[in-house]
Amino acid sequence: STQGPPPPAAPRxxxxxxxxxxxxxxxxxxxxxxESENAYDVRLKxxxxxxTIQKQDVVCVGGSHQGRNHRTVTLRRQAVGGLGLSIKGGSxxxxxxxxxxxxxxxxxxxxxxxxxxxxxxxxxGINVENATHEEVVHLLRNAGDEVTITVEYLREAPAFxxxxxxxxxxxxxxxxxxxxxxxxxxxxxxxxxxxxxPSSPSSPIAKDPRYEKRWLDTLSVPLSMAxxxxxxxxxxxxxxxxxxxxxxxxxxxxxLRFYTAQEGADWLRAVSANIRELTLQNMKMANKCCSPSNxxxxxxxxNEKLQGADSSQTFRPKFLALxxxxxxxxxxxxxxxxxxxxxxxxYHLCEVLFKVHKFWLTEDCWxxxxxxxxxxxxxxxxxxxxxxxxxxxxxxxxxFNVELGSELAVWExxxxxxxxxxxxxxxxxxxxxxxxxxxxCFTVDFALGFTCFESKTKNVLWRFKFSQLKGSSDDGKTRVxxxxxxxxxxxxxxxxxxxxxxxxxxxxxxxxxAAKVASVDPGFMDSQSLARKYMFSS
Numbered sequence: 199s200t201q202g203p204p205p206p207a208a209p210r211x212x213x214x215x216x217x218x219x220x221x222x223x224x225x226x227x228x229x230x231x232x233e234s235e236n237a238y239d240v241r242l243k244x245x246x247x248x249x250t251i252q253k254q255d256v257v258c259v260g261g262s263h264q265g266r267n268h269r270t271v272t273l274r275r276q277a278v279g280g281l282g283l284s285i286k287g288g289s290x291x292x293x294x295x296x297x298x299x300x301x302x303x304x305x306x307x308x309x310x311x312x313x314x315x316x317x318x319x320x321x322x323g324i325n326v327e328n329a330t331h332e333e334v335v336h337l338l339r340n341a342g343d344e345v346t347i348t349v350e351y352l353r354e355a356p357a358f359x360x361x362x363x364x365x366x367x368x369x370x371x372x373x374x375x376x377x378x379x380x381x382x383x384x385x386x387x388x389x390x391x392x393x394x395x396p397s398s399p400s401s402p403i404a405k406d407p408r409y410e411k412r413w414l415d416t417l418s419v420p421l422s423m424a425x426x427x428x429x430x431x432x433x434x435x436x437x438x439x440x441x442x443x444x445x446x447x448x449x450x451x452x453x454l455r456f457y458t459a460q461e462g463a464d465w466l467r468a469v470s471a472n473i474r475e476l477t478l479q480n481m482k483m484a485n486k487c488c489s490p491s492n493x494x495x496x497x498x499x500x501n502e503k504l505q506g507a508d509s510s511q512t513f514r515p516k517f518l519a520l521x522x523x524x525x526x527x528x529x530x531x532x533x534x535x536x537x538x539x540x541x542x543x544x545y546h547l548c549e550v551l552f553k554v555h556k557f558w559l560t561e562d563c564w565x566x567x568x569x570x571x572x573x574x575x576x577x578x579x580x581x582x583x584x585x586x587x588x589x590x591x592x593x594x595x596x597x598f599n600v601e602l603g604s605e606l607a608v609w610e611x612x613x614x615x616x617x618x619x620x621x622x623x624x625x626x627x628x629x630x631x632x633x634x635x636x637x638x639c640f641t642v643d644f645a646l647g648f649t650c651f652e653s654k655t656k657n658v659l660w661r662f663k664f665s666q667l668k669g670s671s672d673d674g675k676t677r678v679x680x681x682x683x684x685x686x687x688x689x690x691x692x693x694x695x696x697x698x699x700x701x702x703x704x705x706x707x708x709x710x711x712a713a714k715v716a717s718v719d720p721g722f723m724d725s726q727s728l729a730r731k732y733m734f735s736s
Contacts, residue, residue: 222246223468225461230440230453232430237455238354241413242465246472247421249443251451252413256313256351260408267350268319269409271311275343279304285318285338288331294318295326295334296352313411316349351411419443419451422476423531425499425515426469426601429582441466441601446531470602474498487535491623492522496612497531498605501582503597513582513599516542518609520616523624525550525588527596545590547620548627548709549702552613554606555585555597586610591702614712621713629703631695640695640703642710648680650693660693664714667707676700 223244228237229251243250256269273281282304287295294317297306306312319327321337322345329337338345423446428437439462440455456462481494488494497519504512517528519541526532527543582599584606589595600606626643630653637653647663662682668690672678678700680693697703 221468221471223465225456225465227457227465228455230455232453240416240454242454244465244468244472246475249419249421249451249469250415251417251419253353253416254315254351254411255353255414256316256409256411257414258407259410268348269311269316269350269407270320270346270348271309273305273309273345273347275345276305281338281345282306282308283312285331285334288334289328290330294352295329295331297349311407311409312349313351313409315352315411317352318347318349320346320348322346417449417451419445419449420447421469421473422446422480423533424473426466426473427501427515428466428601429501429513438462441469443469446533467602467604470605474608484532484535488522495520495616495619496608497521498609499531500598500600500609502527503585503599516598518598520547520612523547523620525616543590543596545588546702547613547617548624549591549705551587551589551705551708552610552617553587553589554610555587589701589705591699591705593701614716617709618713618716621710622717627706627710629697629699629706631697631703633695638695640697642706644710644713648682648707650695664711667711670704670707672700672704678704 221244224242226239226241229240230237239254241252241254243252256267275281279301282301283297283306284299284301285295286298287293297312297314297316297318300306300312300314317327318334319325321334322341324337326334326337338347421443425444426441427444428441429435430437437453437455439457439459440453441462442453443451454465456465477498481497485493497517500516500518501513502516504514517531519526519528519532521538523546525545525547526538526541528537528541532538532540584601584603585597585599586606586609587595587597600609621644625645626641628639628641631638631640631650638659639651639653641649641651643649646661647665648667649658649661651658666682666685667680668683669681670678671681676696676698678695678697680695682691682693683689684691
């Protein structure tokens, strides 16, 4: 069930910010245990701030409780329907024998004390906790017309031992007389024993305890600063229709698996949207303590590819932030003003280059939308989708991955916005350079364009507007050639300079050109691509 307004219609063209509004949801899913490879029925409750994991249990709602979690129930075998239940499991498969089906209005159902998922502990006082499936079937078939069984609800019974919640029971036809521990043994138990005298139906006595099966809260995962992972830890294996939510304090939801790809995608986007909404609230709180020139533009969890990693492409979680003039890389989120100084890496926004790794098929717009929404996945041959790079000074590169294409779109637009704001705040940046042994200064100015002047005398050697830059080339080390068009002669003039950190200078030029284009046409979304055209056309 979903509450709240539906998400707005997607805009035409390339998807932008596609995170759906915060919402509440409730659904039944599976909690998967990677060690045992078993899955257990759970119910998920999503609110704006918490993801709650519920498990079913049988609770006493009236009468005299017997103590502990055991229930002892006496069944009277009926002429039609027998005990009125089916069982699965057995010690030969390292699983308990559980009740997998209770037939309506028959003996087991009439007691009101037995439930699907109950583990059978005793039959007429005989312990069967370590018994095989056939042994329990034999005991129940030959226990006489009155059978006393002791049960305990198994909260973490593997899902294959129980029928899917809300589904009708399958028709049983065990005419061969054989039974399997992973299939219902029903007719073996529901037929009359050797004593064929009919018995009165089982019915609860007034003083008998009354039980109900209910969903009980077992774990709450706070969503503030939480992260989502669709990949198995330490491996590049994508969990299909499944993900894990990890809270800031280390609490994990466990691996939540869904019955359909659509349901898994819906839950992934809903949880992501609520995390994003809480992150925005945290940003607003942080910005109250920051000056207007040092505001947080965007922050959130990503996965960083380990440098030098082999084909296994190991990733590790990182928390990124765009704040004021800087791009921060953290191992854990900053939760106080003092935490911002403990970033693993800090880069000046004007001197980094953001690049989205393109992977979608341009001729299929519906496929693009599905990929961006997370509704469809490709086999990327161990390469994660939704990746972007941040290239910093001296050519140092970081490769990051996010869980949804909508998150990738938000990061791209946030980098553009943060860079644009920083360029407008600073106005210009000056770098020391040299040519033919002479020390020079090179300035990139938002209003004036490019200026080169002597370091000592401040004498201007040359000046060009951004629009006059027609191309560039460099040696990949320290030297760059900038190609400008003279406005009077229309001839191309080449200016060659040498910098200590050439990468930072080129990225700065790129940032200023992108900001200049965006200032002329705020609706032009791909100003960075146009900036690359100016700079790298050669």
